[in-house]
Amino acid sequence: MEKEFKVTPWDVSGNVDYEKLIKEFGVEKISDKLLERIKKHTKDLHFMLKRKVVFSHRDMNWLLDEYEKKNKFFLYTGRAPSGPIHLGHLLPWIFCKWLQDKFDVEMWFQFPDEEKFLFKEDLTLEETEKWTKENMLDIIALGFKPEKTKFIVDTKNADLMYKEACKIAKKITFSTVKATFGFENDSNIGEIFYTSMQAVPAILPSVLKKKNIPCLIPLGIDQDPHFRVARDVYPKLGYYKPAILHSIFLPSLKGDAKMSTSDENSVIFTTDKPEDVKNKINKYAFSGGQPTLEEHKKKGGNPDIDVCYQYLKMLFEEDDKKLEKIYHDYKSGKMTTGEIKNYTIEKINAFLKEHQKRREEARKKIEKFLF
Ligand code: TYM
Numbered sequence: 001m002e003k004e005f006k007v008t009p010w011d012v013s014g015n016v017d018y019e020k021l022i023k024e025f026g027v028e029k030i031s032d033k034l035l036e037r038i039k040k041h042t043k044d045l046h047f048m049l050k051r052k053v054v055f056s057h058r059d060m061n062w063l064l065d066e067y068e069k070k071n072k073f074f075l076y077t078g079r080a081p082s083g084p085i086h087l088g089h090l091l092p093w094i095f096c097k098w099l100q101d102k103f104d105v106e107m108w109f110q111f112p113d114e115e116k117f118l119f120k121e122d123l124t125l126e127e128t129e130k131w132t133k134e135n136m137l138d139i140i141a142l143g144f145k146p147e148k149t150k151f152i153v154d155t156k157n158a159d160l161m162y163k164e165a166c167k168i169a170k171k172i173t174f175s176t177v178k179a180t181f182g183f184e185n186d187s188n189i190g191e192i193f194y195t196s197m198q199a200v201p202a203i204l205p206s207v208l209k210k211k212n213i214p215c216l217i218p219l220g221i222d223q224d225p226h227f228r229v230a231r232d233v234y235p236k237l238g239y240y241k242p243a244i245l246h247s248i249f250l251p252s253l254k255g256d257a258k259m260s261t262s263d264e265n266s267v268i269f270t271t272d273k274p275e276d277v278k279n280k281i282n283k284y285a286f287s288g289g290q291p292t293l294e295e296h297k298k299k300g301g302n303p304d305i306d307v308c309y310q311y312l313k314m315l316f317e318e319d320d321k322k323l324e325k326i327y328h329d330y331k332s333g334k335m336t337t338g339e340i341k342n343y344t345i346e347k348i349n350a351f352l353k354e355h356q357k358r359r360e361e362a363r364k365k366i367e368k369f370l371f
Pocket of ligand 1: 009076077078079080081087088089090091092110111112115198217218219220221222223247248249250251258259260
């Protein structure tokens with residue numbers, strides 16, 4: 001029997017059926033025709049698009065219509081600071097960086113530093129302040145252009161945001177957010193208001209420049225419900241509905257649908273040392289291999305459920321040919337579990353070595369990104 005799954009902005013559990021989610025959320029699968037249309041402008045396609053890691057969208061054809069009429073869009077995404085950054089978080093952001101380079105557009109990055117304070121019992125606002133700064137380093141390290149990237153922090157930029165949030169909040173009823181997010185009578189009123197804060201950056205450049213500017217929001221699909229609610233409101237205030245690109249989740253080491261900080265042994269942080277990565281992968285990474293080497297050589301492994309293979313496919317092996325070879329060698333039993341694990345450890349550590357260097361350099365650059 002199929003296991004029930006759940007996808008909300010605060011909780012992802014079970015075996016996520018993305019086909020079903022597309023229907024439930026009312027979004028559209030990215031078609032080959034749309035990929036061709038994107039490629040016309042970007043010349044090549046990011047491997048996340050080719051491999052359907054970025055798999056569904058809202059209103060991308062409209063966004064490209066506007067772009068072709070010289071009505072350029074800006075990018076918007078975000079991070080709710082509450083702890084260290086893990087590899088899963090990087091997935092939509094690496095894709096954003098590619099979009100910024102290809103379309104040469106502005107990127108607005110929100111840090112809703114009140115969000116996890118409101119939704120988690122054990123987090124103070126003072127702690128989120130530290131995480132805001134730490135998380136910014138990871139985003140800067142990915143290489144966003146300082147002159148085209150703006151960080152907005154909800155509590156620091158409240159003067160910019162609060163008025164617009166109120167206008168949005170006035171048009172969303174409690175029954176709508178209750179039905180969307182499952183709030184109960186004991187949910188605090190900050191939680192109930194929160195969607196209106198996340199909705200603001202999608203129109204903020206339009207408000208500030210006093211003209212309508214299209215917006216594209218790349219995100220993990222867990223964040224879509226906020227915008228599903230807000231998209232009904234924007235036109236009522238005279239703004240465009242933003243377009244959205246959704247990515248699937250990077251699984252946890254143990255093979256759960258979404259890597260998440262809630263299980264320390266199931267997550268790789270961007271600040272992990274090479275030996276941490278090695279130990280975690282060797283000890284915890286769920287394997288699609290057979291119980292014994294002999295059996296593996298005979299029957300072969302299953303790359304589709306192998307966590308290391310998923311990490312290579314979704315983030316760390318850009319070369320399509322190499323990835324295909326790994327798929328076939330692992331499936332046929334020619335490549336062992338030890339070998340795929342070692343290769344993945346090498347790939348992750350090579351990435352993290354560079355990332356951690358840039359992350360330290362980023363400490364001097366934060367000011368350039370603040371709104
Ligand atoms: P947050 O801080 O939980 O996560 C930041 C971004 O990372 C994505 N993500 C993942 N993607 C792939 N695999 C994973 N295992 C994984 N874990 C997290 C999330 O989908 C998200 O895109 N409320 C938001 C912050 C926010 C935001 C936004 C996000 C504010 N404005 C606009 C997207 C767009 C949050 O708590 O994300």
